[in-house]
Amino acid sequence: MTTPALAAAAATRAQNIRQRADRPSQRRSAEQTSARAIVRATLSGVQLREADGGGGLLEFTGRATVYERGYEMWDYYGPYTEIVSEGAGTATLARGDLDVPLVLGHDQLRRLARTTTGSLFLTESADGLDVRAPALDPADYDVAYIAPKLRAGLVDEMSFAFRIESGQWSPDYTEYRINRYDIHRGDVAIVGYGANPHTEASVRQPAAAATSSRARALLELAIAR
Template identity: 45%
Template sequence: MTTTATATAPSRREAVEHGTARLDGVASGTARQAAFRSQIRATRSIEDGKEFVTLDGYASVTDINYKMWDWYGEYDERIAAGAFDKTLAADPDVAYLLNHTGMTMARTVTGTLQLSADEKGLRTIAKLNAKRVDVSDLIIAVEDENVTEMSFAFRIVAGQWSPDYMEYTITEVDLDRGDVSAVNYGANPYTSISARAQQALEAIDHLDGAPLRAARDRAAARLEHAEQSAPAAPAEERKAGRDKATELALLSLDD
């Protein structure tokens, strides 16, 4: 669905002009989980009498748009080529997981996970111990093609909006203490805030009368409470970052 701006939900352009959204993009440090289709290849080997399985795939594809949501509605986001260069040069501590949870299967600091950036995106080569039950289950799922996609968890360091504020390009990410994961589905990579915002907006479209007025009043109350409880930011900070009250209100929408 497409959400249009209203008087109570200003456009991104208006927000930037009034200093309540970043001039250069999403707030630095914002967490993301982005998922992409990836042909994961499994190769078995024996080393020193031990069986290992190497999984080779791409946790991210660069310069491909995917849908995101924020307070102002839907927009396109993409990860620029070169976004991984600085973080990879810093030897980040990154884990290989399944669906971003569970015990670490491989890790960059132990040499069992190798990350590199090429013309396609973020390539991952993970060397897994085949004796582990969770590894065995994952390999079976990959070989059966029941798990065919990958995702990675990261933090945004820098980015830039397009002139019409409908496309956001991430130009630098931080992978340290994040993860790359084989995932069940490469769904649109909404953050928890974005997903809840989308759900709330879709629900509003099906309300009328008293329920709609109640939703309006509750949202207004949340915003007022967040504005009163958030510390006042200096003028230069308000211009540099998204309004904290808006973020707090979004977090509370489904409470």
């Protein structure tokens, strides 16, 4: 649905953007110019269980972004709809030196897992970017801190930091489609609040334990330029 604000922003954008391949200027998730570029996505199935190998380790799984589903963003001219194309992460995930950590609140010193150590796996499905950390150590301070909050549903969102490499505006400038993003040296983060309406994440605890739980959630994508 095209609102008056969306239509007005699109008209001004069309007059000022030189070509449709140009990236959004001052891209953000709210009207305030100080807002960060956060994309919201709904999560489901948040749970905690022991890793398959046992030993008390915990397994985290999730979906960091969804494809082909629009969400509202803002640029210099006003609101617009943004969509991440299916397959947008194929090139970046193929890097042999891919370096992406799973962190708390985008704090790079609070790392739970990392692709370079083989403790974090990122894969692309038709639905989006899937995240799996199969062996989190419950003795780690940050794992011990976040695990009970995930079980209780007090924290049930994630955030995804990446750079836009290629995209295009629709002919009427109301929609921007991200065709390729780069997540190398970005992150996937567990956060308190998020932003789009469509993703999945789960942290699992012992298959044999009776303490697993589920909750509906949101998934936040913080875009790092």
